Amino acid sequence: MTTRAWWLVVLNFVLPGSAQVLAGNRRLGRFGLGATLTLITAAIIAGAVYLLWPAVVLTVFTSTIGLWAAAAVLAFYAVTWLVLTLNTLSLIRLGRAAPGARPVIAAFSTALMVVVCGTAGYGAFVATSASEFLSSVFVAGPSEPPVDGRYNILLLGGDAGADREGLRPDSLSVVSIDATTGQATTISLPRNLEDAPFSAGSSLGALYPEGYGSIDGCDVSACMLNSIFTEAELKRPEYYPNAVTEGSSPGIQATLEAAQGITGLTIQYFVLIDMQGFSDLIDALGGVDIDVHNRVPVHTDETFTKVLFWFEPGMQHMDGYHALWFARSRHGTSDYDRMQRQTQMQEALLAQASPANVLTKFQGVAAAGSRVVKTDVPQGMLGYFVNLASKTKELPVISVPLIPENGVDPENPDYSAIQAMIAAALAPAPTATPAP
Incomplete structure (x- = not known):
């Protein structure tokens, strides 16, 4: 049971939703896996576009709409990862793990939850703050073309x-x-x-x-x-x-x-x-x-x-x-x-x-x-x-x-x-x- 607990904790961190598919609520697991794979796919596409056309990605993420969309996505994933992590903690059945491993597993799981969910939540906060800051400094108006390059x-x-x-x-x-x-x-x-x-x-x-x-x-x-x-x-x-x-x-x-x-x-x-x-x-x-x-x-x-x-x-x-x-x-x-x-x-x-x-x-x-x-x-x-x-x-x-x-x-x-x-x-x- 101790080995099982460690596997579920690691799977929840590496591929959120997989722990539920293997050992819990498969409907929740499929939802978590779908959300995780969607995020990974979107990140790969954004990375590829950035390598080819960096100005496109930067324009999206310096616009008010783009920043608020990013904040909404990050907030959604923060909540999703929180729910999946709490559910994983219920699946690992700490009471049946080795007594010496219980506090370590609990502390490690909690630390991962704080890091992942906290990072996503802070990212959402930064995105909304950035939107307000950029809107207060820069103006809305047409762009000017370069003159003589x-x-x-x-x-x-x-x-x-x-x-x-x-x-x-x-x-x-x-x-x-x-x-x-x-x-x-x-x-x-x-x-x-x-x-x-x-x-x-x-x-x-x-x-x-x-x-x-x-x-x-x-x-x-x-x-x-x-x-x-x-x-x-x-x-x-x-x-x-x-x-x-x-x-x-x-x-x-x-x-x-x-x-x-x-x-x-x-x-x-x-x-x-x-x-x-x-x-x-x-x-x-x-x-x-x-x-x-x-x-x-x-x-x-x-x-x-x-x-x-x-x-x-x-x-x-x-x-x-x-x-x-x-x-x-x-x-x-x-x-x-x-x-x-x-x-x-x-x-x-x-x-x-x-x-x-x-x-x-x-x-x-x-x-x-x-x-x-x-x-x-x-x-x-x-x-x-x-x-x-x-x-x-x-x-x-x-x-x-x-x-x-x-x-x-x-x-x-x-x-x-x-x-x-x-x-x-x-x-x-x-x-x-x-x-x-």
Whole structure:
């Protein structure tokens, strides 16, 4: 009877329903076997489709319907496995097993039940939470096709926080991604660029046809690139009456048009990252590893003058608070140094935010993510972009900082030269001509 008990416990775990078919209620066993084989078949089909067309599977499991369907299936199997396990415990007749084996068999069966049913139940919980999180961050809308084989995304780092009023784009960059290979190029835009041009058809560009503030100044204190956000948001929101309903804002839309004018690229989407939420996101992921190249100070106040301590050169593991200061620090440094550190931080997060890490810490990531990100990327594009990101992680990120060292004078920029520099960086690598 002890051997029989062990066989039934193992069979219930390996092939739920088989224990009942052999030694119990065959109707329940057939139901359990049918459910188990259906799940195995569905998993094999999903795995085969993922190998051939990964974007299809990722699209299904990043959609609201797909996630709720997955949650329902997981909840169903959690209940089914619970019923089958409890029934198996009644079939093994512990009272007739060897006295020393009884507690071991009971504990092992209970542990398997908790692991299997608990995993399925937690999976259902994660699926519903993921659906709510994705719906709160991403928008419902049509997808945009790549332009010249690329997706271009405006990345804005906002400096809102507990100690600040309003929000200004403290960090601006355009991430250009090859739609086939996933090769990413980061174009860092100095926030103090002057005379920024706007793309054709820009509402604010009609007011500044020769560039932002180049003729009679602008309507805010400093006519620089990051001031465009403030002017459109606070002074001229009527120029962008549909921005909010389309998931954007006047400031974001005007800044996007300026970024298009500067780079010469068509930008399909934007992502606005709040700096305080950015700190929470890094904490949720367990911190980030950064190779500090030069001493960087951490300050004690918002004037960025009093130094609390310094990051010394070398590898550092930073929590959110310290990572935020590393990216924002100004004392004894320049905006261009900050741009490089911010790009370095973005690349480090991309490399370290693995699917396994995100999944195991999902609750914290979702809570931070809903506060950190505002974007107009449609939810229907997530599967495609997740698949593309898996390719991006395997390739080095190309950096194109628009800084004086690269010949860019922020006070008198040559935008034709800037666009030529960007076009050269995005040009496909020449292929070797085979020898005759």
